[in-house]
Amino acid sequence: MTKATDLPSHGADVTADHENHHDEHEHHIPKGVMRWILTTNHKDIGTLYLWFSFIMFLTGGAMAMVIRAELFQPGLQIVEPDFFNQMTTVHGLIMVFGAVMPAFVGLANWLVPMMIGAPDMALPRMNNWSFWILPFAFTILLASLFTEGGGPNFGWTFYAPLSTTYSNDSTALFVFSVHIMGISSIMGAINVIVTIFNMRAPGMTWMKMPLFVWTWLITAFLLIAVMPVLAGAVTMVLTDKFFGTSFFDAAGGGDPVMFQHIFWFFGHPEVYIMILPAFGIISHIVPTFARKPLFGYASMVYATASIALLSFVVWAHHMFTTGMPVYMEMFFMFATMLISVPTGVKVFNWVATMWRGSMTFEVPMLFALAFIVLFTIGGLSGLMLAITPVDFQYHDTYFVVAHFHYVLVTGAIFSIMAAVYYWLPKWTGKMFNVGLAKAHFWCSLISVNVLFFPMHFVGLAGMPRRIPDYSLQFADYNQWISIGGFAFGLSQLIFLVVVIQACRKQGEPVSDRVWEGANGLEWEIPSPAPYHTFETPPVVK
């Protein structure tokens, strides 16, 4: 069996002989709950990650609803300030570590082996382990909300001394749950990186790799480099709080600002961990629906690598107001602004890919286009925040909240939704309910802008973040923001319905290629993708 096709960006020929494999040995797919608990199959584990991420997305979203309900009107209405703080903290932690990161790891599990023609991930048992410790970690984190004194209330950035001197006992639970999340991320990243280094099909050279694989390779490197630093930071918080050390206490020679340096050395690469795979996804979807190869494949790879390297030298732009010599503020300002160059290259390439393409607007493309526009808005507000003297005004206002929700919700989350709609037919073999999916898109698009765009205005006017009350002049905008928030939250229930329908195999059967313009190894195998793929590697020419 030989099929020759083109890979999108570089016109390589692919020979796939996947249909030879079934006589090699018979597989039965295990049944019942134990299939999911004991599995070593990258597709099963990918599915587990994605469902876990979705559940966490709805959980964290419910917390955001509490926040928006409280902020619907000025004054303290619904929850105690301390509980409000717990909601902002756990909302952030869940969305970052429970929703966005596991979703990308789930996509990597499903897609990387299929895209590079590998039989599975390189280390399948460890793959299972790195997933199954996550639900336990989040059980601990969520359970801490019900302990005496309440859960973590110091913001997801857990700045000292809020997390040390002034925190409650559940900080210990928080610290150990973050440790487990870190272990999970590191193992997941090692698995991805080793798979890509060692499991590529013959002929799949570096510069023929699909961009989702490239961006994940670089993401995995970032994860292995910075998650241990986070582990170090929470360890120091633990000893400062419970064992009398003074890393972050000036009375013992330490410095609270040191916490911020260590945290953001992790935290800024973390931001790119949450967006680089999104860049990869968009680089697959845009060429498919523009029916043109990706413009500037090589520059995309180099841009991704430059963003990753620069991400290690920009961390202190989160700390312009917390005490640094002027030359350091200058350095971090310029280094940060430099990142907009490779990011601009990417946006340019996506637009250039669409230029004179024969475009159609299927659901994944709608999300991808929304991503390009709205992520760019988030990127530009980031550029404003990068300017040190300007940041002195914006720091800790809703402008910052608007900025990072544009890059994370309409950036990372929209790209995840685009990816789900793009590859879901390949996974289930059935086309999802397009009408509902379009409803999901338009409801999300409108509500998300009602939700986050006015945050720019109240932020510029000086409304501080993480406070359960605000002064009267912000009331009108905050009501709009809350209405947008509730609408966005409800819109996600449409997504839930679409995905459940698809998982129950409702809908029209799809072809192997699914989308007319789709290219790449994953579109060469049958739909739905068989339980085991590429047991004999294809040859990529």
Added chain:
Amino acid sequence: MQQSQSYEKYYVPAQSPWPIVGAVALFLIAVGAANVVIESTRDASGYGMHILLLGLAVLLVMIVGWFKNQIDESMAGLYSAQLGRSYRQGMSWFIFSEVMFFAAFFGALLYARTISVPWLGGASNNAMTNEVLWPQFQALWPLVTTPDGTQTQAMGPAGLPTINTVILLISSVTLHFAHVGLEKGKRKQLTWMLGATILLGCIFLYCQVQEYIHAYNDLGLTLQSGVYGNTFFLLTGFHGMHVTLGTIILLVLFFRVLKGHFTPDNHFAFQAGSWYWHFVDVVWVMLFLFVYVL
């Protein structure tokens, strides 16, 4: 087809019970450890220690079961050269993550030495910080008097730390000769050199315990004595934990060697253990330099 001639099958294991056992173990360890921490500082009694020990026991079961499974597969010849490369690359990246973990604490040490302590003493443009907060505070390193007046004595490099450095450096050499012995099929050299490495590791740990006793009893250097003591104990403490783990790994390898495992061209476990040991050594050299000497 041409490629199937040179194609070696990649071993994808069937279902395995060990990861979920390990997940439960980590859950118990985290819950137990958190409760131990809370109980110990609040003088409360609870089940923290029980949960922690149960978790450690489950983890031990998982490690033994998983490794036995792994060793059986390896001895049955199920592994290809490609899988061996996956394991080696995985181990290298794991060690890189460990490097970054230590980097966080070295970073804290360097920050305290070069920024926070001098600033508290009034360096750069912080004269008023010193004047308003702790006017009597003198910036010195090692920080023998903290701004709030906690006193301690510094742990110099002479004596035990130097002896320990020599011990660990020699242990790296003996382990290397053990590896050479394995690759050349000299089993006797392998056994003796590996045994010597384990012995040196144990001596190192013994000396480290003595040093901690000396620090607490004679120098007044404790975990509570300011950022100097903090960085000292966390860096040497985490290093000590790694030496302990490394010694256990080498011990397991030793028994596997006695059982006749490993061949000159199939000994990933030995190589991984050896890499880990050399990594722990390098960390010590950095420690010796930045914590004790400089």
